[in-house]
Amino acid sequence: MNWLFAPGLFTSAPVHTALALGTVSATVCAVVGVFTILRGASFAGHALTDVAATGGAGSVLVGVSPLTGFLSGALVGAGAIGTTRGRGGHQQEVATGIVLSVATGLSALFLYLNATTSAATGVTQRVLFGSLFSASSSEILPTLLVGALALLLTGVIARPLVLSSLSVELARARGVRVALIGGAFLLTMAVAVGLSALTSGSLLSTALLIGPAAAAVRCTSRLSHALLLALTFGIGCTWLGIVLSYDSYNWMPKNQSLPVSFFIVVAIVVVYGVCTVGSTRGRRV
Amino acid sequence: MPDEILSVEHLTVSLHGRVILDDVSFALRRGEFTGLIGSNGVGKTTLLRAILGLQPYEAGTISVNGEPRRRHHAAIGYVPQKIALDSDVPLRVVDFVTLGLDAERWGLRRRSAAQRARVTDMLEAVGASHLASKRLSELSGGEQQRVFIAHALVREPHVLLLDEPLANLDPRNVQEIVALLHRLARDHDVAILLSAHEMNALLPVMDRVVYLTGGHCASGPTSEVVRTDVLSALYGHHVDVVQIHGRVFVIAEPNDATDDLPEHPTLTVH
Numbered sequence: 191m192n193w194l195f196a197p198g199l200f201t202s203a204p205v206h207t208a209l210a211l212g213t214v215s216a217t218v219c220a221v222v223g224v225f226t227i228l229r230g231a232s233f234a235g236h237a238l239t240d241v242a243a244t245g246g247a248g249s250v251l252v253g254v255s256p257l258t259g260f261l262s263g264a265l266v267g268a269g270a271i272g273t274t275r276g277r278g279g280h281q282q283e284v285a286t287g288i289v290l291s292v293a294t295g296l297s298a299l300f301l302y303l304n305a306t307t308s309a310a311t312g313v314t315q316r317v318l319f320g321s322l323f324s325a326s327s328s329e330i331l332p333t334l335l336v337g338a339l340a341l342l343l344t345g346v347i348a349r350p351l352v353l354s355s356l357s358v359e360l361a362r363a364r365g366v367r368v369a370l371i372g373g374a375f376l377l378t379m380a381v382a383v384g385l386s387a388l389t390s391g392s393l394l395s396t397a398l399l400i401g402p403a404a405a406a407v408r409c410t411s412r413l414s415h416a417l418l419l420a421l422t423f424g425i426g427c428t429w430l431g432i433v434l435s436y437d438s439y440n441w442m443p444k445n446q447s448l449p450v451s452f453f454i455v456v457a458i459v460v461v462y463g464v465c466t467v468g469s470t471r472g473r474r475v
Numbered sequence: 476m477p478d479e480i481l482s483v484e485h486l487t488v489s490l491h492g493r494v495i496l497d498d499v500s501f502a503l504r505r506g507e508f509t510g511l512i513g514s515n516g517v518g519k520t521t522l523l524r525a526i527l528g529l530q531p532y533e534a535g536t537i538s539v540n541g542e543p544r545r546r547h548h549a550a551i552g553y554v555p556q557k558i559a560l561d562s563d564v565p566l567r568v569v570d571f572v573t574l575g576l577d578a579e580r581w582g583l584r585r586r587s588a589a590q591r592a593r594v595t596d597m598l599e600a601v602g603a604s605h606l607a608s609k610r611l612s613e614l615s616g617g618e619q620q621r622v623f624i625a626h627a628l629v630r631e632p633h634v635l636l637l638d639e640p641l642a643n644l645d646p647r648n649v650q651e652i653v654a655l656l657h658r659l660a661r662d663h664d665v666a667i668l669l670s671a672h673e674m675n676a677l678l679p680v681m682d683r684v685v686y687l688t689g690g691h692c693a694s695g696p697t698s699e700v701v702r703t704d705v706l707s708a709l710y711g712h713h714v715d716v717v718q719i720h721g722r723v724f725v726i727a728e729p730n731d732a733t734d735d736l737p738e739h740p741t742l743t744v745h
Contacts, residue, residue, distance in 0.1 A: 228564060283569045346581050352566070353578040356558055363527045363553040407565045411610035416565040 204461035206316030220420035223403030241267025320391030324347035390451035401458035427457035486535035492706035501694035513687035617648035
């Protein structure tokens with residue numbers, strides 16, 4: 191199996207760290223992603239990934255960990271988007287777009303400052319496209335804790351979240367505090383985005399948040415099955431991406447690995463394509 | 476009054492400075508089918524929202540079982556006008572009806588055998604057992620209404636409010652849903668209040684009517700409300716109530732106080 195598992199893969203400490211961080215990230219993204227699709231909040235999720243980039247770029251300037259930077263950016267973005275949610279419809283989308291634009295502008299500024307004033311190299315690459323093999327093992331525990339909290343919160347609000355996603359009016363009639371549930375879900379989405387940015391960079395993190403979930407809902411009409419499938423797809427694509435990125439060291443003429451995020455995204459797209467073709471042929475799990 | 480489950484007394488609601496409902500009073504009784512009739516924009520949905528606790532009101536009282544209505548009263552079930560569903564929503568019919576048991580509760584919970592049996596029974600009661608495994612977004616209009624009714628009734632409310640459930644249905648589905656609701660009202664001893672702008676489909680089953688116009692209402696048994704003298708007093712000018720081949724027509728004369736009189740009398744079909 192050396193054609194798939196290159197020598198040294200299973201003993202490499204950076205690979206172990208990448209697998210640990212990637213698994214946590216993919217798990218949280220899979221669960222949150224299914225509810226993101228249920229709520230039709232994919233655009234908000236995408237906006238959060240761009241705001242997370244601001245945090246990631248800023249983290250190098252102020253000297254905090256990338257996880258802290260991405261999470262902070264995503265949480266600030268969630269707060270900004272949350273304050274505009276009550277407007278509804280067109281106004282809401284416009285406000286989200288403005289938040290996204292401001293964040294992108296700030297990202298450009300921070301990346302420029304990193305390139306011109308900081309001694310750190312490859313910051314732009316890491317922030318935008320991720321660099322999972324250079325992540326520190328000290329990030330594993332905080333990633334695990336933050337991810338567990340996000341999953342716990344999602345489980346706590348799951349039932350009112352589903353109902354308010356289907357019909358705000360019906361949820362309000364049942365006594366669901368729609369604004370509170372929506373705000374709590376934005377928090378979990380911010381955490382998922384922050385973690386996925388760590389894995390695949392802010393530009394490609396939407397793929398990990400939405401892709402496995404989107405593929406899963408094509409295959410099944412059961413929410414529980416969609417969650418399980420999204421987990422399988424997300425974790426599987428992440429592990430495959432890590433393995434192929436490690437292997438690619440031997441493919442390239444200058445012995446330079448191709449980005450993990452590239453392989454993860456390609457794998458997700460393939461899975462989504464297969465699921466879409468399968469669903470149009472009437473298959474259901 | 477015996478079996479009176481919900482009472483609305485002297486309700487007044489304003490929106491954006493305009494009085495929508497003015498001194499509206501009526502009562503619902505268990506096992507009875509009441510039609511909330513009025514043209515578009517007259518305040519039917521506003522009235523339903525006020526009963527649900529979603530719309531504040533300036534005056535009046537709303538009581539359930541003789542007690543002031545608490546917000547989100549468990550005794551009141553609700554079927555909204557329309558739920559737009561994306562085709563990819565991963566939710567089966569049986570899961571949506573199950574959600575009706577306790578959707579507002581936090582946390583994850585495994586369903587008991589009794590709860591699962593209740594969901595099965597409710598799907599059968601609305602004639603949707605064969606749809607249990609189907610994706611919610613793949614249902615037709617009539618099928619969706621049955622499932623939404625099951626979702627609302629699975630908690631065994633005493634009152635069921637439906638906001639224009641017949642609006643987007645073809646005549647055959649209208650008949651089937653009306654007959655279903657009539658049967659459910661009797662079998663489950665539920666007071667049903669169904670809003671519609673067309674009352675003819677409800678005439679065969681309607682026990683009472685709450686007729687709204689111009690912010691005011693007339694309520695009572697259908698035969699006592701849908702009459703020339705009652706509706707003329709309600710409209711504030713003369714109207715004729717005519718029945719032709721089992722259909723009711725309300726023919727309104729132009730208001731004598733206006734200078735701009737149309738050439739022909741205004742015809743309102745219910």
